[in-house]
Amino acid sequence: MSLNVELLEQSFEKVKPRADEFAASFYENLFAAHPEFKPLFAKIDIKIQQKKLINALVLVVENLRSPEALEPVLNALGGRHIGYGVIPKYYGPVGDALLMAFEQYLQQDWTPEVKLAWTEAYRAITALMLKGAGVETTPNVVPDEKEVTLKNTSATQTQLINESQPLPPQTEQQKKPLVSLKLDGEVIQKxxxxxxxxxxxxxxxxxxxxxxxxxxxxxxxxxxxxxxxxxxxxxxxxxxxxxxxxxxxxxxxxxxxxxxxxxxxxxxxxxxxxxxxAPDRRKQFHYQAWSTIDAAHDVKVSYARILALQDLNEDNVSLRGLDAPGAELVDINLPGANLSQANLNKSDLSNANLSHANLDNAILSHAKLSGANLSYAKLSFARLNKVNFSSADLSNANLICADLKQANLSGAILKNASLSGANLEGAYLTGANLKDAKVSVSELSAAFLEGAIMPDGSKYHSPKSSN
Structure with missing residues (x-):
């Protein structure tokens, strides 16, 4: 689908000055139309949730011209929402509430062209999120009035009837073939x-x-x-x-x-x-490597664990969900490793080679990554608060919506890095190189930037130091 990027960017710029009010209106609209959604937010600070909504919209709009960076992030976001209890049928009401909020704040600027642009954008976003949630077919979210036909109504009624019927007995299900092959004229022709x-x-x-x-x-x-x-x-x-x-x-x-x-x-x-x-011997080797890693779970220093992790990665074995909090992994060599959703809280990864590694949704709070090579690494939605990234190479890294609150990024290389939607509150970026990084001035305003090279190539000097 071809989106009207310019129209989306222009309309969103008009909303950004009142972003907090806009987010609050969205949730008011959603809860007013669908009070059954309130339990999903019962244990969540709604103010923080509103901030996350704005960050997500900023992320999408700022990366509309870079879909290759946006797609994996939205896939991951869709996967996370499954854990929150969000199911596919919820996306339609959310889209209605979002478009209503845009209409309320854009008013006369909410033209049919703008409405169409945001409708198509929401559909594209939803499709990517549902793909990440493992849903192959996209439900009809935010339909246009022209698309609501008698045929659709009939299909919906049929679907509701089918969903309300009890499941067939187990004996009947067993009669069905495990694999069915339908050969129609088109398949035979091919x-x-x-x-x-x-x-x-x-x-x-x-x-x-x-x-x-x-x-x-x-x-x-x-x-x-x-x-x-x-x-x-x-x-x-x-x-x-x-x-x-x-x-x-x-x-x-x-x-x-x-x-x-x-x-x-x-x-x-x-x-x-x-x-x-040979494959069986390789499998046995992998089992032994994982046994070594599991045995070192509560051990801070284990050279055997480092070797096991490196060997598994060399064999292209996924390390997804690795649970090694507090582990000492200094100088570990894991280029291209899949460490998504790993728990490396308070671990020491100083001077580690994690270039091109996937650390999406990983927990790295309080970890030591000084001097580490994280070029081209994926760190979207990762928990990186209070991490020591001093002098680390994060060039071309994907840090979209990462939590970098109070992280030490002094002297870090962040050239061409994607930081849209990241939480940089209290982050130390003194002396960091942010040239050509994708991050807005408002997002950087909460960080310490003395001596940093800004995205436009200029060197930052605080007003106090200039005086």
Whole structure:
């Protein structure tokens, strides 16, 4: 969907001066129309929630021209909302309340074009959030009046009737096939077309080339079956093939001399089994590595844990949800690691290599990351309050909506970093390099910026120091 970015940006700029009032009106509209939503916010400070709403809108509007950065953040946000009890059918009422708030504050500037722009934007945002929540199909959120037809009403009534009916007995469910395959005319046509194309491609090749393609297909089938079949069957087939080759070999040939060895058969079978069981050995190694990590849970210093984490990451094993609070992980090498939702509260990651790592939604409060390499790292929605990032490399990092309250970022490199919606209250950015960083002046106003290089390349000097 192509969004009217300029219209969205212009209209939002008119709302920003009264952002707090706008957010309060949104929740008033939502609770007035749907009081059943109030329990979802019973244990939440509504003032903080209003601030989060504004931060989310700032995040979206400021990144409309960078959808590649916005998509993973909205996916993650949708996943988080599932944990809050938000289900797909809630998105429609939320959209209605949001558009009503825009209408209330834009008034004469709330033109049909602006309404359409925000409606389409909300639909796009909702689709990305629902994708992150694991919902493949997007419900009809904020429909236009033109789209509300008798057909839609009938479909909705049918859906409600179906939802109100009890589930069928278990015996009836078991009668259904586990996998159903529907072959309609279009699917058959595609299959025939693919076969025809493959045949035509082979027809255009020479005999040697065609033979090569056939052998390639046989080899691919053999490899697929090799890994799919049990080890005993692979070993038996290998032994039979060995005997067939041995019987058919010329007695005076070099092959016959090699095969005449007494242990040749056992060596062949042993080699096949060694290759076949390699994945199982790798799995066993991974289990042992995780056991080492689990055993060191309450241990502050464990070199074995560092090696285990590095080995798992080298094998592209996800470290998502790692629970290692207070761990000493100095100089650890985890480039590209998936540490999303990890708990590394109060851990020491000084001089760690976490470039391109995924730390979305991770807990790193009070952690030590001085001198760490976090270039291109994903840290959106991460809890980074009071983290020591002094002299760390955070260039091109994604810190959207991260909590950086009172974090020490003195001397940190934040060139081209995304900080939209981040909480920088009391953050120390003295001497930091923020050139070309995506962050607004209002967001930076709550931080200490003495000597910092600002996004426009200028050097910040406080009014007091200039006097």
């Amino acid at each position: 299959m025939l077309s693919k076969i025809t194309d493959s045949y035509q491609q082979l027809q255009g090749l020479s005999f040697i080339q065609r033979l090569g393609e056939v052998l390639k297909g046989i080899l691919e089938t053999f490899i697929d079956n090799f890994w799919a079949q049990p080890a005993w069957l692979v070993a038996s087939v290998s032994a039979i093939l060995f005997l067939v080759i041995y019987v058919g070999a010329d007695d005076n040939s070099l092959l016959a001399e090699i095969l005449e060895g007494a242990d040749a058969l056992s060596l062949v079978v042993a080699l096949v089994l060694f290759i076949k069981e």
